[in-house]
Amino acid sequence: MFTSVKELVKSAPPLYRALNRWRKLRLHDPDTCRNVSLLGSDYGGWGVDVGLLTPDSIAYSIGVGEDITFDLDLIDRTGCTVYGFDPTPGAVRWLASQQLPDRYHFVPIGIGVEDGAIDFSVPENPLTCSCTALDSSTQKSSNKVSCEVQTLASLQRRLGHTHIDLLKMDIEGLEYAVLDNIFESGSRPRQLLIEFHHLMYSLPVTPTIAAVEKLRGLGYGLYWVSDLGREYAFVDLHHLES
Template sequence: MKLQQIPGKILEKILSRAFQLAAWDRTSLTKIHRRNDLQHIGTEYGGWVVPINLLDAQSICYCVGCGEDISFDLGLIDKFNCHVFAFDPTPRAIKYVKNMTLKNSQYHFFEVGLWEKEDKLKFYAPKNPSHVSHSLLNLQKTDNYIELKVKRLSQMMQENGHEKIDLLKLDIEGAEYKVIDSIIEDRIDIRIICVEFDECFNPIDNRYKTRVRSSVNNLLVNGYTMVYSQGKGNYTFVRTSRWQK
């Protein structure tokens, strides 16, 4: 039987299973280098898979994009007894985070978003008013927006007195492209990067896979390997080589 003769849903399952068995991510066309220390931390919705052998009580973790689920952030503190620095400028997220972390001295929250430079930009609301995430790229093509403060990652690190980050989580509704570019440009020392490419859920156009692959490749050629894919553009990367002089 030819591929063209196989029903669409069945073909999709076959292809997905083939990529899974070969340890390749289908969206980014990237080899997944599996590790034996990977563990899921947080809820099914807000959690991430990380290599636990690379984190400890001294680890500095930056979690960018909080929304109304910081189970991953708090899970890092519970498991490793480390300090988490979290960032989200949207009003509902600010209210939620402050209520959840009022007495947590190891959780440090900043009412600012990340971008390529310090600025005040339009964050567009989601189509569903019950959802919390706003987008700088207006991924859901809405008209309503709020103007909020953003900064460059290296600037935030300098203000916090950090020369390196052990873990960076990016769930920032399309702004991840610019932030990843800034990481490469500034040659920031980050051991683990967890990133969601939100265009996999709300693409601006049909070239979204090209943009995702380009951003992933930018990480790969600069010393990172993909160690886990949750599917639909959620990845965990580990830095395996130092910056070239």
Template structure:
């Protein structure tokens, strides 16, 4: 290919578990990974093309391994649920822009209705709950469940440290903030309150891995309301498609607790742009969620290849691990460990 988008022939071959030999032009790198699902050669390099084909013919095990990896990658990036989720983001963006232009009594009534429902849900919260932080970055927490020397692990900071700042101002203790995005790190390190440390790591199942981290594309191409800061370990995230990537180092819940010298944390907040599904499944499976007193999660169904049904399944798993779902605010879910009384 001399100039291409993402050729259907490549995606179809990957779904048939065939390794791919291609060139790194156009948007082909969005579909394949060199040496894992494809062999890349320079455009118009006849000798390189022949050598790559010969390598696969001479090594059937390599061809089979790359074929299996190719199918898994194609299903993850171009599967039905992923493509529907991406299309839904586009359509929702159009609808949101249309609603933003609405005026008159109908629009005012809709805003009033949403405000009333939000206030009603907040009024029904137990009395010990308070909201800390700004409207954009704040969360509800149970003040009565915070210990004498609390630890909060805040994963996914963005450009707003109002929540950890308010937490430290009210309870003291220690906050460990975790985010690998360069823009987020620059902002947070310039505005870090006393008692908070910021780690330039990606929160994941295992520590010490070096996966690709996908950064958001330019802000003018993002849907209305997107901050243009948060990246993701999940390439299917609607905001990172077509954006740059960088290699990051991961940390994990085990490592954070060990380095903090703690047996548990008072608050674990996860706003990790789609990686929360794998992380929470792992914490539930290994029984580590019991070391969290309050769990705050922003789920990213539809914004990634994950579906609402998957979110509901993870919520059910968290509840079976001994947590009560106290409050839902949009995608934000507030859990409290049941044995805290």
């Protein structure tokens, strides 16, 4: 039996997308018009405005799991440099077996609201590598692993980056707290690609609604939402005006 939305998507994406459209699970529609390119696999793909990226651009892809097709397509299309982050054992092992291009750099660290180690639940289902740090009744695994995480500000200092042109996060429910921490630190990625995990891990829809409202209030325009209604793409409207 499937234990997560992503596993079902992986097995029958057209069916699940049709079901989501019928259920009207999309909480938001785009409010900003951009030229959107769909990059990556059906499972790990995303909509993105590649026209805002150049070979000098820096992209962070956080929570890569075992699918970096979006990251590799982004490099092919724009020539930018991508830093992939994931501290979980399955992802680290998988990345070690891959032939990576020169412009892709893997960092075995996760993102959090403070620097240190936190426990992740490792799923018992071998078909999925999605680990979460949330204490959720839907995450039944008793297998825990301690992994290093850092704030976005600390990751940028570690790598010597003063800005990020694109930040993509698939962090299994931690996105709400991490987004608050990012903006409290003063960091302002020019594009934000976020997977929201409402209706997973016992999370209601209200945190996603509040997060999108906050992002809009901070001057971010929502320019793409997936058919699944979880993957969102935002652009910093202030950057477009500068």
